Amino acid sequence: MAQxxxxxxxxxxxxxxxxxxxxxxxxxxxxxxxxxxxxxxxxLFSRESPETWTIHENLFFAALRTGDDKSARQIxxxxxxxxxxxxxxxxxxxxxxxxxxxxNPGELEKVFQSYEKILKEDPTNFxxxxxxxxxxxxxxxxxxxxxxxxxxxxNSPTDAEAWAELGDLYAQQGAWAQAVYxxxxxxxVTPNAWSAHAQIAxxxxxxxxxxxxxxxxxxxxxxxxxxxNDSYLRGFYGLKLxxxxxxxxxxxxxxxxxxxxxDDDSPPLKLxxxxxxxxxxTSKLAEIVRQYASGKKGWTGYDEAEVIAARELLDRDGKVxx
Amino acid sequence: MNEERExxxxxxxxxxxxxxxxxxxxxxxxxxxxxxxxxxxxxxESYPGFIFYLVGTLIVxxxxxxxxxxxKPAEYFHRPLGDLWGxxxxxxxxSFVLTWTLFYxxxxx
Amino acid sequence: MAQPVVQTIHRDPALFWWILLPITVVMVLTGILRHYAMxxxxxxxxxxxxxxxxxxxxxxxxxxLRANANVLSPISFQARKAYMVSAYQxxxxxxxxxxxxxxxxxxxxxxxxxxxxxxxxKGNMAMMVPQTLIMGWINAFFSGFVIMKxxxxxxxxxxSMLQSGVGTRDLDxxxxxxxxxxxxxxxxxxxxxxxxxxxxxxxxxxxxxMGQMNPGAGMMGPEQDPDKLFLNEAENLEVMEHRWILxxxxxxxxxxxxx
Numbered sequence: 001m002a003q004x005x006x007x008x009x010x011x012x013x014x015x016x017x018x019x020x021x022x023x024x025x026x027x028x029x030x031x032x033x034x035x036x037x038x039x040x041x042x043x044l045f046s047r048e049s050p051e052t053w054t055i056h057e058n059l060f061f062a063a064l065r066t067g068d069d070k071s072a073r074q075i076x077x078x079x080x081x082x083x084x085x086x087x088x089x090x091x092x093x094x095x096x097x098x099x100x101x102x103x104n105p106g107e108l109e110k111v112f113q114s115y116e117k118i119l120k121e122d123p124t125n126f127x128x129x130x131x132x133x134x135x136x137x138x139x140x141x142x143x144x145x146x147x148x149x150x151x152x153x154x155n156s157p158t159d160a161e162a163w164a165e166l167g168d169l170y171a172q173q174g175a176w177a178q179a180v181y182x183x184x185x186x187x188x189v190t191p192n193a194w195s196a197h198a199q200i201a202x203x204x205x206x207x208x209x210x211x212x213x214x215x216x217x218x219x220x221x222x223x224x225x226x227x228x229n230d231s232y233l234r235g236f237y238g239l240k241l242x243x244x245x246x247x248x249x250x251x252x253x254x255x256x257x258x259x260x261x262x263d264d265d266s267p268p269l270k271l272x273x274x275x276x277x278x279x280x281x282t283s284k285l286a287e288i289v290r291q292y293a294s295g296k297k298g299w300t301g302y303d304e305a306e307v308i309a310a311r312e313l314l315d316r317d318g319k320v321x322x
Numbered sequence: 323m324n325e326e327r328e329x330x331x332x333x334x335x336x337x338x339x340x341x342x343x344x345x346x347x348x349x350x351x352x353x354x355x356x357x358x359x360x361x362x363x364x365x366x367e368s369y370p371g372f373i374f375y376l377v378g379t380l381i382v383x384x385x386x387x388x389x390x391x392x393x394k395p396a397e398y399f400h401r402p403l404g405d406l407w408g409x410x411x412x413x414x415x416x417s418f419v420l421t422w423t424l425f426y427x428x429x430x431x
Numbered sequence: 432m433a434q435p436v437v438q439t440i441h442r443d444p445a446l447f448w449w450i451l452l453p454i455t456v457v458m459v460l461t462g463i464l465r466h467y468a469m470x471x472x473x474x475x476x477x478x479x480x481x482x483x484x485x486x487x488x489x490x491x492x493x494x495x496l497r498a499n500a501n502v503l504s505p506i507s508f509q510a511r512k513a514y515m516v517s518a519y520q521x522x523x524x525x526x527x528x529x530x531x532x533x534x535x536x537x538x539x540x541x542x543x544x545x546x547x548x549x550x551x552x553k554g555n556m557a558m559m560v561p562q563t564l565i566m567g568w569i570n571a572f573f574s575g576f577v578i579m580k581x582x583x584x585x586x587x588x589x590x591s592m593l594q595s596g597v598g599t600r601d602l603d604x605x606x607x608x609x610x611x612x613x614x615x616x617x618x619x620x621x622x623x624x625x626x627x628x629x630x631x632x633x634x635x636x637x638x639x640x641m642g643q644m645n646p647g648a649g650m651m652g653p654e655q656d657p658d659k660l661f662l663n664e665a666e667n668l669e670v671m672e673h674r675w676i677l678x679x680x681x682x683x684x685x686x687x688x689x690x
Binding site: 351361420 | 447451578579580581582583584612615616618619620621622625626
């Protein structure tokens with residue numbers, strides 16, 4: 001695995017990486033970036049740079065994740081002395097710290113109350129609004145979390161992060177149409193995010209009742225995700241699953257009649273194309289699994305669990321055919 | 323319209339483009355200054371000096387083409403012709419003139 | 432006129448140490464100073480009230496919808512379009528719905544608008560003041576004699592500017608006074624700043640002036656009426672042509688991977 005660094009940590013941090021990151025705390029904490037010299041000299045001799053604080057922030061998250069609360073506390077104090085008590089970001093970090101330390105729902109409830117107080121003073125603090133949703137989520141109050149998120153999005157409808165979160169919550173409750181709507185909003189903000197395309201495809205795929213329309217939407221979104229990133233494991237995986245579900249639907253005779261009455265205005269899929277796509281996904285998945293196993297350069301960046309899942313899918317497929 | 327659709331299908335990531343232009347313009351400015359030093363020291367005057375600059379930038383362009391873009395400029399530039407060979411030729415001119423004048427003034431007369 | 436004799440002027444080598452070098456150093460230092468001054472002068476974005484944020488972001492949402500509509504399937508696009516257009520026309524997202532249709536207050540009396548103008552003036556000041564100061568400094572100290580010879584010929588029109596204070600009529604235009612070195616550094620130092628300060632610096636006024644020629648079009652300035660902006664956007668949405676990018680993606684994929 002590539003060496004994780006604190007300045008640009010990977011987007012999803014595995015437990016082992018988080019541990020490796022938080023173990024970098026002692027050297028960073030022992031050297032203070034703020035010079036102790038008096039004012040004009042301190043300007044000249046400080047080693048402070050924007051990167052310093054990014055590193056501090058990421059270290060803070062890693063420390064909290066690995067239970068190194070003492071380091072986290074130290075970093076938080078340091079950040080607070082540098083940026084002040086009222087900085088929006090500092091307030092959010094402090095909230096995260098308190099959330100992480102809360103041991104039972106009662107303490108979490110207290111954190112929630114403090115968020116409410118902050119929001120009463122400054123209703124534009126969107127990071128705290130998001131933290132509030134997170135607390136509601138960990139308290140298990142999903143319906144409240146949804147309400148809070150809709151209020152947030154009503155006021156800030158261009159927040160892709162919040163839309164994705166809301167989509168997640170809806171999907172958990174099985175409200176597929178709403179979840180799809182949320183993910184479509186995410187796509188409107190970030191039209192080229194292949195992960196968002198894959199997510200929306202997954203939602204279409206999971207939609208109950210699943211019809212040819214939802215499945216073909218799902219297939220097309222997976223296709224777009226692959227088009228944007230032609231080594232996207234999740235895209236191929238999903239493509240294979242969807243095509244396998246579509247093929248019987250398309251080949252049965254009544255589906256054709258059904259499709260015409262459907263309110264879908266997109267051109268129907270051709271059975272041939274879908275079959276070819278299935279082959280394509282299979283061969284691509286097999287290639288990824290093979291290259292990953294041989295540890296070839298340029299192919300090792302995949303998540304191990306995902307590769308195992310892909311191999312399992314291929315194996316299952318092989319047995320059925322035989 | 324067709325080109326627009328093509329762009330939507332295969333989007334161009336703005337930050338990568340910016341990074342590439344940044345790298346190229348850094349190379350250009352640095353080499354242009356060095357060409358200015360060389361031209362000034364050689365004592366080139368008027369047209370030979372500008373021709374020297376043009377030849378130099380063309381060499382740099384082909385070096386960028388061969389070494390940085392691996393001979394496939396279409397992968398690194400949106401419009402290979404304009405971005406690599408054409409437009410950027412004159413971006414280094416001002417720094418070329420600066421160092422050229424300086425060294426000419428120092429070495430000659 | 433007969434072929435002009437090549438004019439040679441013997442100059443003191445100290446000219447380099449006492450004129451060229453100081454001007455260059457001063458130019459570089461002012462550039463750096465200006466960069467940091469601009470950072471200092473940048474007023475932090477003012478905190479907006481919640482309705483204002485809502486108004487602005489709702490507008491951005493419409494613009495996003497228009498720009499990225501091709502990711503949506505026709506049905507969901509139509510639904511969104513219908514919703515956004517009617518909401519825009521009703522003025523649903525306006526910060527103060529009562530203020531609709533009233534004429535905007537004079538921007539000079541609006542403190543928020545004044546702040547924007549002040550910010551622009553500050554930027555202009557940071558450009559103009561050093562420029563005039565340095566030109567004055569050079570004119571006061573280093574005018575009246577030539578310091579160097581340009582390696583390329585210029586037309587005689589430049590004579591009055593580049594040889595200001597040198598009262599010789601027949602002198603070749605290529606001999607120039609210190610002011611021209613100032614201009615050369617003014618235009619040629621950008622790469623130096625790039626190396627010292629990183630690419631996003633605001634050290635050079637020349638590039639800045641170019642940047643100010645077209646201040647971000649479509650930005651929602653405080654002087655614009657939000658209601659008009661919304662109605663405008665609704666109109667844009669109404670007439671836009673929608674194409675679904677996912678249409679035919681399966682064939683494109685097969686073509687792409689067939690190779």
